[in-house]
Amino acid sequence: MERVLRFIRQLPIKWKLMLGATTLIFLLFATYNFAQYLVLKQWMMNQERDKIQVSMAQLQDYFQEKYKTDDAFQIAESRAYIEKMMGKNQFVRIIGKEGEPLLTVSNHFNENWVTPKPVIVPELFDTTPNEDHVLIYRSPIQTAKFVGTIELASNLETFDHFSTTLLWVMLIGGVLAIFISALSGLALARQFMHPIRALTSAIRSVKEKGLTERVSNIQNGDELSSLAQLFNGLMNQLEISFRQQKQFVEDASHELRTPITIMEGHLSLLNRWGKSNPEVLEESLQASLQEIRRMKGLVQELLTLTRVESQLLTENHNPISPVPLILETLERFKVLHAEFEFQANTEKMEDVLISISPLHLEQILLIVLDNAVKYSTNDKRIAVEGERLKNDVQITVRDYGIGIPQADLPYVFDRFYRVDKARNSEIAGTGLGLSIAKQFVSNYQGEMTIHSEENKGTTVSIKLPVSQSVQ
Structure with a gap:
């Protein structure tokens, strides 16, 4: 048994499905046919019993009537009536009180099969x-002139033949049903396994050729096809992720290579003749320190982005009102950028609370406001608005820079992406700020979007879910 189970476990899923379907259909068919056979056999036996009881009742009535109306009636005179009412393969015998046969009538029936026996019930x-196989019915008969027993028997040969034929028909039908179910199960298993085979082939191709392979020809719409579609979606995300990681490494290498090259040039200059020249020494040291600060800021932003992406929000933050934090952040920005005009309109969300870390919300606002300041040249107005939506709070920062x-809008949240790098080479920044802000917002199940028109300004919208309303 253990060897059979081990063999079945090693079979392919297609054959397991076929065997499982066949076994299930066999058990259902066998149970149904066996029950049906027993019910039919019992029903037919009851029919035979009812038939022989009806015949016995007729004989009883006949003898009771004859002995009552005919004083000279003899048992032998009833032969003609019994032969007329008797069916094929039947036997009737009248025996006396002591068991002596008085009359025997048979029709294709061996009377030796029934031993004479008087009964009182x-x-x-x-x-x-x-x-x-014989069905025997004995019944006592008693009149004013006669006491005895009527024996009525019926040969069940036809009944047994029909039962045997019915059993063979059911067995043959069961075998055919199992054979057909096995073929159908195999065909269905092949159909069910098609998406899995395609998925297996795609995984093998991914292993051999890379992340560009996909499962093709998925049109069934069933769960296995959904699994294949899910695999395709996963591979799309993996391909995008790997492409972003590759781009991230390339951009990080490029961003780090520039300050390293500048520092290497100044140190080489100092090594050759700058040690004895105070002006060259001062210039090289200042330039190197500036590049070191630039690298330090870049590394710090990379670490921040890594922490934000790997952050799990398992801790519950106490709900806060965003309005005081927004106004306080704007006050600090006014001190740093006195030449800008900051406008705040937060009256529409003063009665709501959101679950977010105050430090994270502040960092999001600082990143968005810093970008608004950097890219505003002539019109130095920056407007911050807040409003309550149905289930969210929306904070909008608008500049007129x-x-x-439009071609660059889909990429502004990518790491190190900067719009027109040649034009903005003099504007400080690494291109990581918006990536960090968007990741913060996503971690709190929020949404961050940007709408912009050239030479008209940019609007950044931040949606965060409402925790509760202030009562």
């Missing part, structure tokens, strides 16, 4: 003398 049973081209 009716008895109905079936027996198998000499492997022949140089704007962002």
Whole structure:
């Protein structure tokens, strides 16, 4: 048994499905047919019993009437009536009080199968003398002139033949049903396994050729096809992620290479002749320190982005009102950028609370406001608005600066992405700020979007879910 189970476990899923379906159908069919056979056999036996009881009742009525109306009636005179009412393969015998046969009538029936036996109460049973199936009914008869027993028997050969034929028909039908179910199960298993085979082939191709392979020809719409579609979606995300990681490494290398090259040039200059020249020494040291600060800021932003992306929000933050924090951040910005005009309109969300770390919300606002300041040249107005939506709070920061081209809008949240790097080479920054801000917002199940027009300005919208309303 253990060897059979081990063999079944090693079979492919297709054959397991076929065997499982076949076994299930076999058990259902066998149970149904066996129950049906027993019910039909019992029903037919009851029919035979009812038939022989009806015949016995007729004989009883006949003898009772004859002895009552005919004083000279003899048992032998009833032969003609019994032969007329008797069916094929039946037997009737009248025996006296002591068991002596008085009249025997048979129709294709061996009277030796039934032993004479007087009874005082009716008895109905079936027996198998000499492997022949016989139904016997004995009933006492008593009149004013006669006391005896009527024996009525019926050969169940036809009944047994029909039962055997019915059993064979069910067995043959069961075998055919199992064979057909096995073929159908195999065909269905092949159909079910098609998406899995395609998925297996795609995974093998991914292993051999890379992340560009996908599962093709998925049109069934069932769960396995959904699994294949899920695999395709996962591979799309992996491909995008790997491409972003590659771009991230390339951009980080490029951003770090520039300060390193500048520092290497100044140190080489100092090594050759700058040690004895105070002016060259001072210039090289200042330039190197500036590049070191630039690298330090870059590394710090990379670490911040890594922490934000790996942050799990398992801790519950106490709900806060965003309005005081927004106004306080704007006050600090006014001190740093006195030449700008900051406008705040937060009256529409003063009665709501949001679950977010105050430090994270402050960092998001600082990143967005810093970008607004950097890219505002002539019109130095920056407006901050807040409003309550249905289930969210929306914070909007609008500037009237140089704007962002439509072609660049889909990429502004990518790491190290800067719009028109040649034009903005003099504007400080690494291109990581918006990536960090968007990741913070996403971690709190929020949404961050940007709308912009060139030379008209940029609008950054931050949606965060409402925790509760102030009562």
